[in-house]
Amino acid sequence: xxxxxxxxxxxxxxxxxTKFLACALLTGLMLVITxxxxxxxxxxxxxxxxxxxxxxxxxxxASAHHPSVSALPPSDPVRLRVPAIGVNAPMTELTLDETGxxxxxxxxxxxxxGWYGDGTTPGSEGTAVxxxxxxxxxxxxxxxxxxxxxxxxxxxxxxxDRQTAVFTVDAVELYDKEAFPDEKVYGSSPRPExxxxxxxxxxxxxxxxxxxxxxxATLTAVT
Amino acid sequence: xxxKCAGAGIGLVLGAVGLSGPAAAAASGPSSDSGIHISTxxxxxxxxxxxxxxACGSETYGKGExxxxxxxxxxxxxRTGVLTGEFQVPSGTExxxxxxxxxxxxxxxxxxxxxxxxxxxxxSVDAGFGTGNDKGTQLALGAVLLAGAAAGGAIKMRxxxxxxxx
Numbered sequence: 001x002x003x004x005x006x007x008x009x010x011x012x013x014x015x016x017x018t019k020f021l022a023c024a025l026l027t028g029l030m031l032v033i034t035x036x037x038x039x040x041x042x043x044x045x046x047x048x049x050x051x052x053x054x055x056x057x058x059x060x061x062a063s064a065h066h067p068s069v070s071a072l073p074p075s076d077p078v079r080l081r082v083p084a085i086g087v088n089a090p091m092t093e094l095t096l097d098e099t100g101x102x103x104x105x106x107x108x109x110x111x112x113x114g115w116y117g118d119g120t121t122p123g124s125e126g127t128a129v130x131x132x133x134x135x136x137x138x139x140x141x142x143x144x145x146x147x148x149x150x151x152x153x154x155x156x157x158x159x160x161d162r163q164t165a166v167f168t169v170d171a172v173e174l175y176d177k178e179a180f181p182d183e184k185v186y187g188s189s190p191r192p193e194x195x196x197x198x199x200x201x202x203x204x205x206x207x208x209x210x211x212x213x214x215x216x217a218t219l220t221a222v223t
Numbered sequence: 224x225x226x227k228c229a230g231a232g233i234g235l236v237l238g239a240v241g242l243s244g245p246a247a248a249a250a251s252g253p254s255s256d257s258g259i260h261i262s263t264x265x266x267x268x269x270x271x272x273x274x275x276x277x278a279c280g281s282e283t284y285g286k287g288e289x290x291x292x293x294x295x296x297x298x299x300x301x302r303t304g305v306l307t308g309e310f311q312v313p314s315g316t317e318x319x320x321x322x323x324x325x326x327x328x329x330x331x332x333x334x335x336x337x338x339x340x341x342x343x344x345x346x347s348v349d350a351g352f353g354t355g356n357d358k359g360t361q362l363a364l365g366a367v368l369l370a371g372a373a374a375g376g377a378i379k380m381r382x383x384x385x386x387x388x389x
Contacts, residue, residue, distance in 0.1 A: 015378065015379065015382065016375035016378065016379065018379070020375070021372050021375045021376055021379070022372075024368045024369075024371050024372040024375065025368070025369065025372035027365075027368050028364075028365045028366070028367070028368030028369035028370075028371075028372060029365070029369065030365070031361045031362070031364055031365030031368065032361075032362060032365035032366065032369065033365075039354060096344055099345075099346065100340055100344060100345040100346065101344060101345060101346045101347070101348070101349075102344035102348050104348055104349055104350040107352070116344055118267070118342060119342070119343065119344075127343075129344060131348045131350050132350060133350050133351055133352070134350060134351040135351050135352060135353065135354045136352050136354075137352050137354070138354075139354055140354065141350075141351070143350070175347070177346075177347035180346050180347045182343070182344075182345045182346065186343040186344050186345065187343070188343075197348045197350065198348075198350045198351065199348070199349070199350045199351025200351075203351075203353045205353070208349075208351065208352070208353060209351045209353065211347075212347045212348055212350075
């Protein structure tokens with residue numbers, strides 16, 4: 001270099017800024033960590049299943065420990081909230097397919113919870129049935145964390161008549177789809193009860209989820 | 224569809240000879256040929272079942288009798304040559320397969336089967352797809368970014384050291 005000249009910057013045109021590097025580092029770490037962790041929805045522990053000596057509909061239900069609440073007249077449900085797992089979902093009516101199986105909400109409405117429209121309305125006497133997706137191709141669905149519910153958690157369903165039926169969880173069970181207990185889940189009941197169903201259990205690419213997570217709950221309050 | 228056509232064929236034959244053959248008809252489900260068409264594959268107690276037939280030709284009246292549903296009339300509907308009628312499944316009807324018989328002059332008689340369910344859902348619910356997380360791609364992309372960040376960091380360090388030396 002000749003004296004008096006500016007020092008030549010010998011570095012190439014692109015020098016990554018610290019900010020850019022930090023972003024790349026963080027993003028890279030996140031991707032690697034989530035890939036390794038696997039991202040499976042939470043599954044119910046055996047502590048949340050029915051006590052072995054008792055069946056649903058008997059004195060082990062939450063309503064046995066609460067002052068009795070009268071059943072509500074029929075009214076379509078509009079909104080479903082599960083505070084313990086941060087669910088606040090609009091509701092849509094569902095039908096049965098030709099085999100009698102309950103159709104879930106459409107795949108393009110993963111944030112909706114559905115209810116069986118020809119059955120009991122939530123809050124009325126009988127067994128109201130609701131279901132929603134645990135996940136879709138794009139990511140978690142409305143009931144991704146349903147398996148994390150515990151006995152005593154509440155599910156609140158607001159109806160078209162502006163009353164909110166509050167149900168308390170009696171049990172959370174996992175059933176094999178091949179051996180699904182129809183009577184236990186869908187069978188009628190003399191009290192206002194609720195079932196919330198989503199997929200769960202082992203997942204395989206070819207066959208999908210092997211089981212259903214089923215939450216059993218009883219009406220304990222009306223607000 | 225093959226099974227349905229075969230069953231419809233059987234239903235027609237059985238109907239033509241006046242036999243009800245519930246087992247065969249039940250295997251095929253409600254048939255959709257000119258003999259008899261039943262609208263609801265899975266009726267429930269309290270629901271209405273609609274029945275239509277082309278078997279009465281140009282006749283304008285037919286009589287129907289549904290096991291568990293009682294008697295009903297068939298009248299011409301919107302389409303020519305088709306008589307339609309309906310009946311209600313009484314609440315409290317036990318689940319099972321039931322026969323419906325249609326008669327019109329001079330001596331036409333066709334039968335079909337409808338199924339009454341409990342009205343409750345049955346079986347598991349298909350409510351999940353498995354998140355499309357392609358773990359392999361995520362891992363690869365993450366590794367590339369980490370490697371890039373490491374390389375970028377190394378370049379910066381070298382330049383700093385080189386700069387400090389001059």
